[in-house]
Amino acid sequence: MNAGHQTTRRLVSSVGQSVCRACRHSLSRNSYATAAAAVQTDDSAFQHVPPVASTEPQASYAVKGGVLLSRPPQITRDLHPFEAAYFLYQRRLNERLALPFTRYFYIKKRSPADLEWKRKLRQRLTPARDIGRYKGYGDEAWNDEVLVGANESDFQWQVQRLVKDAEQNGLEDKSEEGGPVRAGKKVEREPVERPLSRVTEADTKGDLKSLNRLLQRTLYLLVKDKEGHWVFPQDRLDQENLHTAAERILKQSGGINMNTWVVGNVPVGQHQHDFAPESLKASPNPHQLGYKTFFMKARIMAGQPILTENKLGLTDFKWLAKEEVQKAVRKDYWQSVKNMLTER
Incomplete structure (x- = not known):
């Protein structure tokens, strides 16, 4: 019999008849549990072995920030x-x-x-x-x-x-009494302002760089990167959050000529790009499997991108609707971004 059991028996015998049977049973059970926990604690102290830190680099993805810069519809849609x-x-x-x-x-x-x-x-x-x-x-x-x-x-x-x-005022053909208009009588009428056409000059010319086109649709800014791919403005994160990164990317890609507004602090979607196995073997960092781009939503109020002094190596830009974006980007890229774009 160990020390814990002996202590419990002495305690129960000393209390005697002053403790009811239910209390004696509870006291005995708690004492056994306490003694067992103490023994288990002492044993685990000797059995704990700290893990050995691995020196092998872990495979990971680079993180990028992207911007869905859009111009909302300017007029109501045509009636069905x-x-x-x-x-x-x-x-x-x-x-x-x-x-x-x-x-x-x-x-x-x-x-x-x-x-x-x-x-x-x-x-x-x-x-x-x-x-x-x-x-x-x-x-x-x-x-x-x-x-x-x-x-x-x-x-x-x-x-x-x-x-x-x-x-017209009703006097073009007949006089006020219903007879013919007297000779030499001039009918004056205030000029009426005619509504503007819903089809603009940019629509007629097919100018994809103009914001004054497809007034019934939402347009998105697409840029051509150094590899010649059409993508949304994006860049690696530089110890910053996504909202700050989106503001920086807009300035570095389109300059200060654009008046933009980044909506919210939460990304609306992401795109994962995996490097090909052949490129990983020749890469100086073979443990970087690719990159993940998290997109923030933004609006443009005025201005236009100016790529002459951009810091991201961009060569061209377009303002495109959703179905036009699908034709311009890669298939894997489209599968990631299509649900972030609005139909109108």
Whole structure:
């Protein structure tokens, strides 16, 4: 019997009848556990052997920071043909529902607005020129659906009709009383500002370096590196976090002419490039298996890249949409970055 068991028996016998059976059992169990733990601690102290440090270099990857610099869409997207047809149907339906009410429900009788209504209705035979001519009374009043391929469903046609309507005042063909216009009477009208075209000169010329193209899409900055590959601006980390590295890379690649903003402190994706086994054998650092690039998201507000004094060895740049990026970069690179790019 060891010392721990003898101590426990003496303690139980000395307490005697003053301790209940349950307490004696708990006391005996705790004493045994305490003695066993003490013995185990003493044995483990002699059995611990410190690990031997390995002098062999570990295989690793270099870490790079990349920047997804983008220009967001500048205008709304073009309507789908179904959407354009639906909106035209809603405007025609609104006019049909308004016909049962007299116009004096909306316009005061013999007011300037009432005279303007009469002039234009006599001239174009419909209150709203952009929806085409619609006669709400007669045997064909129900037949107001637009045929497939009709001009009325085209957005540009509607804009031109609205501008033309705004440039007229109803006096071009008839006088205010309905008779012919007196000779020598000049109709003056304030000039109407026409909307700008949704297709720019850069779109027509195919200028991939212009930010004034594909106004409905998001454009991304792609640069050509020293190896001749099209990639996003990137460089090795130099004892810095990813946010600071992204700001430095933008300045070193495009200069200070760009007004940019790095969004957040967390990367939106990463790309892993493994070196070929042949290049590893000839490399001065064969334990570096490749590099991993972590991309930060950024926006450009103004300016353009200037590569004349860049410090990353870049030779060219482009502003491309998502499907254009796919055609420019390598396949493995595209598989890593495609989910970081927006469809619009």
